[in-house]
Amino acid sequence: MLISYNWLKDYLGEELPTAEQVVDLLTMHSFEVESVEVVGDDTVFDIKVLPDRASDCLSHRGVAREIATLIDKTLIFDPLKTEVNLPVSTNFEVVITDNKLCSRFMLAHMSHVKIGPSPDWLVKRLAAIGQRSINNIVDATNYVMYAVGQPLHAYDADLFAKTNDGKWCFDIRKAKIGEELSLLKDKNATEERRVVLSGSELVIADGGKDLAIGLAGVKGGEYAGVSTNTTNIIIEAAHFQSTSVRQTARKHNIATDAVKRFENNPSEFLPPLALNNIIKLITEIAGGKLEGMFDMYPNPIVTSPVLVRTSKVNQMLGLSLEPSVVKSIMERLGAKVEEGEGGFLVTTPLERTDLLLEVNYIEEVGRIHGLTNISSIKPVGTILESVNANYYYSQKIRQILLTQGFSEVMTSSFRKKDEIQLQNSLASDKGCLRSSLLPTLDEVLMQNAQNVDVLGLRDIRIFEIGKVFKKNVNRIEEKLMLALGVQTKKTGHVPADDKIINNTLTVLKENGIEHTAMSRNGVCEINLDELIKGLPVPTKYEFMEVGSEITYKPFSLYPAIVRDIAMWVDSSVDREDVLKVIKDKAGNLCQRVTLFDEFAKDGRVSYAFRLVFQSFDKTLTDIEVEPFMDAVYNSVKEAGFETR
Structure with a gap:
């Protein structure tokens, strides 16, 4: 909301701080001031009033009252305190x-x-x-x-x-x-x-x-x-x-x-x-x-006082305020404060519809006292009395799958069509809750399979641990599910996909995760809620190794061009030496070189490499890539390797 500094003066007069001080006060205690602009002889603040204070602060009087509270002053003119004595009309x-x-x-x-x-x-x-x-x-x-x-x-x-x-x-x-x-x-x-x-x-x-x-x-x-x-x-x-x-x-x-x-x-x-x-x-x-x-006004509102306890204020804010300080802050809000049993009975100012509970007043005390005055306290450690089985086994399964080359994905819980429809959908394609993880897993597989060369992988292996929602008579059940998916070909499912998943399911069994699941069409879904019920109750959490630090690297939005090269080399030649020969001539458009085949015969080794060319600025053409491949072939021949 745009707030005029000169307008605020009507309510605070000479007590109004400078424009710079107003910005600091509001920023540290109340609202974000998004901009300040000089308009003629006035200064205008663009104040971001959030919904919790919009009932009283989407007005100049409201913002002036807020400033008065923060500086502990009284408004010199308050239009909400004027006596209303208007004649009644029968017309x-x-x-x-x-x-x-x-x-x-x-x-x-x-x-x-x-x-x-x-x-x-x-x-x-x-x-x-x-x-x-x-x-x-x-x-x-x-x-x-x-x-x-x-x-x-x-x-x-x-x-x-x-x-x-x-x-x-x-x-x-x-x-x-x-x-x-x-x-x-x-x-x-x-x-x-x-x-x-x-x-x-x-x-x-x-x-x-x-x-x-x-x-x-x-x-x-x-x-x-x-x-x-x-x-x-x-x-x-x-x-x-x-x-x-x-x-x-x-x-x-x-x-x-x-x-x-x-x-x-x-x-x-x-x-x-x-x-x-x-x-x-x-x-x-x-x-x-x-x-x-x-x-x-058929049903006038009756405001009831709220009990605010100093002990509760200090407990929730981590402070040691005296009762007199708490009382003073609430009076600065314009509230009526009276002594009560164990605290104060506080009646909200007429314009504050947000002060309904004790916690609302506690928040106000903390805000006006200053959140920067609240010291950080390290929590005291406590011994866990029980271990969350769902979390324990989800983490264990997660670690096993990661060692098997799977990547975890997190997909949306919303679908365009499914058995449970939302009353107020977020968008036209998010009108239902998912009843299975498999549809979105299939979509992720197909999308990523097209980029398998760019990723430097031979196949796409993914899993998701997430909630699904199903109808059961007159209620909705929420279930924790595990879904696995593998795709080795860009065109779709092949039997090799099921083999990889079934081998992974066997590894889960070998690590104590008993189940009866099998892969079908390159995907598999397991009800973790039911599976975990049949597993031993964990007594303590297992140590999890911290993964290596990951740095985000931007990727290109343009399609890649893939080229393969295969060669015979003497068995005495190291693989890394071959790779260096290729990379030295592949140019800066070559984003990745991957070894995808290797075998030995008659004292020689055959290596097959896949080169991925991609630009961050445009879609490449064959004409732009061929000079680099020619240079690679020439370099390989000069090194004494036999291309095939």
């Missing part, structure tokens, strides 16, 4: 069909307003945070939202239908299937956006016409928009369920500042305070008179 009729989706709905009627340009100070303040001025009423709704975090919407009251007794009627209901709604234009848009509703969305409707006029908490409609002819306005301030707002916004691909705030559950106490602020602002910049306010 509204509101129907809320589901109080869980809309827990509070407020309206205010102002007459004799004059629509026009905003004053320079308001235009300048909005411009500093990237907002374009529209008119004084719309700017006022935006200003208050960025000030205190409560989205607002203004309507032209004269464009609404009235009931027979002269009331404006608002319905907050679910949309009708197929109902259409024209939304306010986006920035720089030339045409209105019209959406067709599915029936799952919560809408605000003109009850007099039974017409949807806005997506609740997401975006207002073109209906009853404020124009230069408007003199009577209705201002809406409400609280909508975060999940409902988020689902509607995602469904229609709408991202607004209102959505960002509502989906993070702002306080239900904000609407009257925001109305109070905007009425004062509109009176100042557009004139007019408040005729009255309507508040439907």
Whole structure:
């Protein structure tokens, strides 16, 4: 969120630290400051407010309150502490069909307003945070939202239908299937956006016409928009369920500042305070008179105090804070703190919807005290009372397979199609949970078999130890499985693949891993949960050797060209000497030289080498590789070797 330094001064005055100090404070205790930019005579911070604090800090007042907490100062002006004493209007009729989706709905009627340009100070303040001025009423709704975090919407009251007794009627209901709604234009848009509703969305409707006029908490409609002819306005301030707002916004691909705030559950106490602020602002910049306010709040939230124990604070943070220090920090948050049995009874500030449990307050104590003030303590070692059999045997099997030339792979648990479908899939090709490791193992085999020469291998041997998910009557079972796969030919499975796997399965048996598995079509899958049940219960973990250090080496994305060369050499010639002759002339495009065949006959040895040529910049052609191979052949002949 973009935060204006000059705007923060409204709340902190001369107590506000310098811009540099603000960055340091927020970075070390609260949020990441992604950038700082000078805009005219102002400094604007781009602050990354994470979801756990978005309910109160997606506003200038919220960030100012955070800074005040960190420097242990009081706000000189707090719009959330002002007394709300607005006259009640009887000219509204509101129907809320589901109080869980809309827990509070407020309206205010102002007459004799004059629509026009905003004053320079308001235009300048909005411009500093990237907002374009529209008119004084719309700017006022935006200003208050960025000030205190409560989205607002203004309507032209004269464009609404009235009931027979002269009331404006608002319905907050679910949309009708197929109902259409024209939304306010986006920035720089030339045409209105019209959406067709599915029936799952919560809408605000003109009850007099039974017409949807806005997506609740997401975006207002073109209906009853404020124009230069408007003199009577209705201002809406409400609280909508975060999940409902988020689902509607995602469904229609709408991202607004209102959505960002509502989906993070702002306080239900904000609407009257925001109305109070905007009425004062509109009176100042557009004139007019408040005729009255309507508040439907059927189930007011009752905040209960939370017991926060100093002993628990110190235990979880690894500190030794005195009770007075803990109390002082929580009071700096703006919380009401009273003595309680074994600790303090803490009542959250009205704007903090994230402080619900003792651990929430403990986190705040640690954050404000300073995480850098918490010393690292080496944990005390304890003797294991039991050995995890799954882990023990998984590690043992892993080590055995590695010695047999297998490489471990980890594939996705999601599939495009399978027996268990996800309710909310991550992507169109990840809509199900896998019921077997074999499909993805087959895919990995085929992909890697094409690169067997580049890898310098004669075959691809892989295994995976992972979870699969199967339906069993009315429940889902999670099973630990082992899958092995071998592919020796690029074209697919051959009988030699099964032979390698079966030999490996025999090695597992020789090392105490009893099983009855057999390879089929180059793959094999074993239920480790069932297998481990029949194995001896381990009493201690075995020592595992630390592997050699591995350094990542980039690989080329372009295809390789493979060439073979075979030769006879005298048995007295060392293999490495032959390899050096080849490498010296193969050039810098030769990425690998592999010996793939060797046999002796009549005092001579036959060597067959495979050369892999590959560029990091382009796809090579035969014409580019042939000069290097010619040089290799000539060098081999000069060394006295006989090519064949």
